[in-house]
Each structure stands twice: as C-alpha cells, then as structure tokens.
Amino acid sequence: MLVLRRRAGExxxxxxxxxxxxxxxxxxxxxxxxxxxxxxxxxxxxxxxVALDNRxxxxxxxxxxxxxxxxxxxxxxxVPPAKPFEEPRHVFQSPLKPPExxxxx
Amino acid sequence: MSxxxxxxxxxxxxxxxxxxxxxxFPWGLPGFETERRMIPVEIPAQRPLVYLQSxxxxxxxxxxxxxxxxxxxxxxxxQEEERAALLLPDDREPAIGxxxxxxxxxxxxxxxxKVNLNAPIVINLHNSMGVQCVSTGQGAxxxxxxxxxxxxxxx
Numbered sequence: 001m002l003v004l005r006r007r008a009g010e011x012x013x014x015x016x017x018x019x020x021x022x023x024x025x026x027x028x029x030x031x032x033x034x035x036x037x038x039x040x041x042x043x044x045x046x047x048x049x050v051a052l053d054n055r056x057x058x059x060x061x062x063x064x065x066x067x068x069x070x071x072x073x074x075x076x077x078x079v080p081p082a083k084p085f086e087e088p089r090h091v092f093q094s095p096l097k098p099p100e101x102x103x104x105x
Numbered sequence: 106m107s108x109x110x111x112x113x114x115x116x117x118x119x120x121x122x123x124x125x126x127x128x129x130f131p132w133g134l135p136g137f138e139t140e141r142r143m144i145p146v147e148i149p150a151q152r153p154l155v156y157l158q159s160x161x162x163x164x165x166x167x168x169x170x171x172x173x174x175x176x177x178x179x180x181x182x183x184q185e186e187e188r189a190a191l192l193l194p195d196d197r198e199p200a201i202g203x204x205x206x207x208x209x210x211x212x213x214x215x216x217x218x219k220v221n222l223n224a225p226i227v228i229n230l231h232n233s234m235g236v237q238c239v240s241t242g243q244g245a246x247x248x249x250x251x252x253x254x255x256x257x258x259x260x
Binding site (some may be wrong): 009046047048050051059060069072100 | 116131135136137138151154155168170195211217224251
C-alpha cells in the first residue's frame with residue numbers, strides 16, 4: 001500500500017481525473033473531498049457490502065414474491081391478521097406524513 | 106387537464122401517484138446511485154410491508170419493513186453528512202415515527218430474508234428526503250427472519 005502524508009488543504013491525484021483533497025482534520029476524523037468523473041462510483045468502504053445486498057434486494061419480487069415473507073412475519077405475531085395474504089389488486093400510496101399532519105387531512 | 110403520474114411496476118401493477126408522495130434520495134441508494142426518486146407503496150393486506158418503487162426504472166422495487174417491527178429497541182445512529190442530506194436539525198436527535206421513518210430493506214437469504222439494521226433507509230417525514238444510512242460500528246447488525254417469525258442474528 002502506498003502511504004502518503006498530507007496536511008489539510010493538500011491533495012493527491014489518481015490518474016488524470018481523480019483528485020482527493022484533505023479538507024479538514026479533527027481529533028478523530030479526516031474530512032476528504034473527492035473530485036472524480038460522474039461515471040466513477042465513490043463510496044465509503046463499509047457501503048460496498050450494502051450495495052451488493054441492495055442489488056439482491058431489488059430483485060426480491062421477481063425471484064421470491066412476498067407470500068412466504070408475510071407468512072413468517074405473521075407467524076411471529078400473537079394474533080395473526082384475518083387475511084394473511086392477498087394478491088396486490090389495490091395499491092395504496094402511503095403519504096408518509098408525520099401523525100399530526102395526517103390527522104387534519 | 107392535468108397529466109397523470111403513473112408508474113407501471115411489473116410486480117405491483119399500474120400505480121398512479123401524486124407528487125406529494127414522492128421521496129427524494131439525493132445520493133440514490135448504494136448500488137443504485139441513479140435511483141433518486143421513489144414512491145412508498147403500502148398494501149393494507151400486506152402491512153407492515155412497505156414497497157419502495159423507483160420512479161426512474163419501473164422494474165426496480167424494494168421491499169422493506171419498519172425497523173421497529175424487527176427490533177423494537179432499534180436506535181438510530183446518523184452521521185453528520187447523513188443528517189445534513191436529510192436536512193435534519195443538529196440540536197436534537199430525530200424521533201423515529203415522528204420525524205423520520207426508518208425502514209430495513211429485505212434481502213433474499215437462502216429460503217428467507219435478512220435485514221441489515223446497520224443500513225436503514227431513513228426518510229425525513231417533514232420533507233420526504235431519504236438516505237440509506239450505513240454505520241460502521243457495532244450496531245444492531247444483520248438479522249434473518251426465522252421459520253417461526255422471529256428475527257435471529259445473522260452476522
């Protein structure tokens with residue numbers, strides 16, 4: 001591994017079009033600014049396995065459906081709902097408003 | 106005559122939505138950085154499941170559960186950048202359910218599903234901004250849905 005010492009405001013370049021600048025150094029953290037083409041994916045290392053999981057999560061409906069998931073979820077509840085599973089004929093949007101805003105609608 | 110906003114999901118069918126329901130993910134999601142606009146869909150018979158249907162690509166639809174359905178003691182841990190992206194105030198912790206919605210994405214895992222509670226989708230209920238918040242630390246970890254409906258540690 002190449003190890004370089006840099007101060008705040010200094011930068012390194014990778015190839016022709018990627019630049020990483022140390023913008024701020026605090027007691028426990030370093031803040032980095034990255035300039036890179038939009039085609040280059042830049043992410044924190046801990047995000048990489050999440051990206052892999054997300055790619056699987058996006059195809060869950062194509063490969064599995066939700067019937068078995070719901071059966072298991074309801075199996076863990078004290079009182080299962082009357083209708084454990086229905087095919088999605090009617091789709092409802094959730095406005096996802098905070099409860100106090102939802103109340104006056 | 107106003108134009109209808111319709112997304113045709115191969116899984117959920119045709120969904121007509123109004124702009125007030127749209128969620129904005131300024132960073133997309135890891136692995137889906139261009140997926141910045143989504144709508145949440147709830148089907149009453151399938152509660153507590155929440156679908157996150159992309160408005161960028163019809164065939165991208167995530168399935169999620171509110172994290173407190175999985176772990177009632179779940180505590181949210183936000184980094185400075187995530188808080189800024191969600192436009193949350195610095196002076197207090199957001200309350201789950203009142204200020205933010207926290208969803209765990211269901212990931213296929215053998216014959217069941219798992220959820221990474223260290224990577225919840227956090228949606229600011231006041232402005233509909235969303236971010237998938239990935240934490241490094243020793244948080245709640247991954248859990249897998251067992252045959253009996255219990256969530257078991259998976260990693």
